[in-house]
Amino acid sequence: MSRLGEFDFIRQLLAPLCRNAPGAFNLTDDAATLAPSHGCELVATVDAVVAGVHFLPDDQPGLIARKALRVNLSDLAAKGAKPLGFLMALALPSHIDDEWLKRFAAGLGRDVDAFACPLMGGDTVATPGPLMVSITAFGEVKTGHMTRRSAAMAGYVLCVSGTIGDAALGLDVAKGQYAALAADHRAYLLDRYRIPQPRLALGQALAGRDSACLDISDGLCADVGHICEQSNIGAVIEVAKLPLSEAAKSVLAKSPEAMARVLGGGDDYELAFGVPPTNLASTLALGRAAGIGVTPIGSFEAGSGVRVLDGNGVAIAVSSEGYTHR
Amino acid sequence: MSRLGEFDFIRQLLAPLCRNAPGAFNLTDDAATLAPSHGCELVATVDAVVAGVHFLPDDQPGLIARKALRVNLSDLAAKGAKPLGFLMALALPSHIDDEWLKRFAAGLGRDVDAFACPLMGGDTVATPGPLMVSITAFGEVKTGHMTRRSAAMAGYVLCVSGTIGDAALGLDVAKGQYAALAADHRAYLLDRYRIPQPRLALGQALAGRDSACLDISDGLCADVGHICEQSNIGAVIEVAKLPLSEAAKSVLAKSPEAMARVLGGGDDYELAFGVPPTNLASTLALGRAAGIGVTPIGSFEAGSGVRVLDGNGVAIAVSSEGYTHR
DSSP: OTTTTTTIIIIIIIIIGTTTGGGGGGGGOOEEOOOOOEEEHHHEEEEEEEEEBOOOSSSOHHHHHHHHHHHHHHHHTTTOOOOEEEEEEHHHHHHOOHHHHHHHHHHHHHHHTTTOOOOEEEEEESSHHHHHHHHEEEEEETOOOOSSSSSTTTTEEEEESSSHHHHHHHHHHHHTTTTTTHHHHHHHHHHHSSOOOOOHHHHHHTTTTEEEEEOSSSSSHHHHHHHHHHHOEEEEGGGOOEEEEEEEEHHHHHHHGGHHHHHHHOOOEEEEEEEEGGGGGHHHHHHHHHHOOOOEEEEEEESSEEEEETTTTTTEEEOSSEEEOO | TTTHHHIIIIIIIGGGGGOOOGGGGGOOSSSSEOOOOOEEEEEEEEEEEEEETTTTTTTTTHHHHHHHHHHHHHHHHHHTOOOEEEEEEEEEEEOOOOHHHHHHHHHHHHHHHHTTEEEEEEEEOOOOOOOOOEEEEEEEEETTTTOSTTTOOOOOOEEEESOOOOHHHHHHHHHTOTTTTOHHHHHHOOOOOOOOOOOOOHHHHHTTOOEEEOOOOHHHHHHHHHHHHHHOOOEEGGGGGGOOOOHHHHHHHHGGGGHHHHHHHOOOOOEEEEEOOOHHHHHHHHHHHSOOEEEEEEEESSSEEEEETTTTTOOEEEEEEOOOEE
């Protein structure tokens, strides 16, 4: 690896990211210790990102680090967990230099503080292949209160947080599409692609209530399908109800076919969840309290699979490549 | 990836490795839950292995899986923790086929059972680079009882478990060295390189006693040096006291220069630890009870760094490439 060497990289750049968390031992031991608060259990999740697959190899190092952490925090958010810390396995190609490592650690440190989520340990290895960051994040929930995918019931209202489709359109922008789009809209969509916003406050507010939840990483339709599969029910998404950003609306005004990307594209890291209709008003209030919009976009129903209805109530078929009327 | 596809790989081959552990949710959710037993805390460690760096790309898939898990279990052993489960991030190149995946999962399942350590969750990603397996293992210890690297004191006896140097010599054998070595010795050394034996029973017996411990992965001298650094002391290793296997003795009889590999080579995954002299007899008894030899090979002393003494008490300098009299 770089001139800094593995031990100095850990000592100088990574150990400060422990922020003196007691169980991290300043990265000087073989393992970390973690203990959930009284009455709580630990929630653990792992997500790996690979250069050229999940991000562009020349993306800013700080953004790569922050996205790698945030996709895990988004899983914790969906499960209703409060972040406690994380472990990181880092596979570094030989072309990575000290400047890159410093910027990576600086970006990571920014989000360690933003989410009060210290680095607790890790492993750094050399690879002849692309850069890979594998983060295992830990959170805690009251015992038995983790929000499951499997708890949706027919009749539940399907809701999403924030706006949908921005990240997929942002990836398109990064690839040079929608050239006529205004600069501020381009910047907004790119930002939404590059830096997910884990909806921790909302997710934690949903924990322990009747709800089923996940975060949207594979795409709205696919992920609602995952809730359906685990809950043994079906769902209806009404396209006309989708919460869209001004930037996404601007794309769709000129490129209506981009609705397929909104419905099928991934990486939004918003929450998709079902709640009983009687809880809808209180759920919208939880969103307001958490500072994030919550929008009902359909419902769960008996059966299986996800039906998508256009503004006229006509079913359409969606894939990440496009959609057609059935 | 392979014809099986990511979702079927998880459902058909990985989900059974949960062995119905309650918090694993059969790999159908975004995260796992874990709770240490009453009075215990969680111990978490991550180690990643990369094809072409940590194992040979054409190694048997089952052995790759088992080694990836065992190097983590070895960390838990060194820290005195009882295994609870693990998360696995797997980066798969496109040439991996279904047969490979089946053999990988079969090997992993064998050790899931051998160590009562279920798969709790994971992430499977595609990579244009080499295969990489990153495992995060969880164990538990009585709160505050994790065995640290930093607890050695001047006067403590330096001990190791098992025999030292076998793995490094086994790697040499894999590379075609020591051609005159008897077939059973070759097989023994190769096996020691390919399949670490985490010393869980001994490590757990040491937890909560006065001791400092780690597992030998970087090499005996380097790892004893890590204990010294964290404990702010020095150490002496007496070469004549090193526990050697019959196979290693056979190598050394014809290739005495291989002692540098014994002292400097890695991957033994034996425990190296310091105990007060007054505890030595009881520590040897713990080894007998755990079914693994424990051998005193030197001591910790005031100062810093590791001194290595040959059979005549003369200091020698060691590196992974060789050793010389100072």
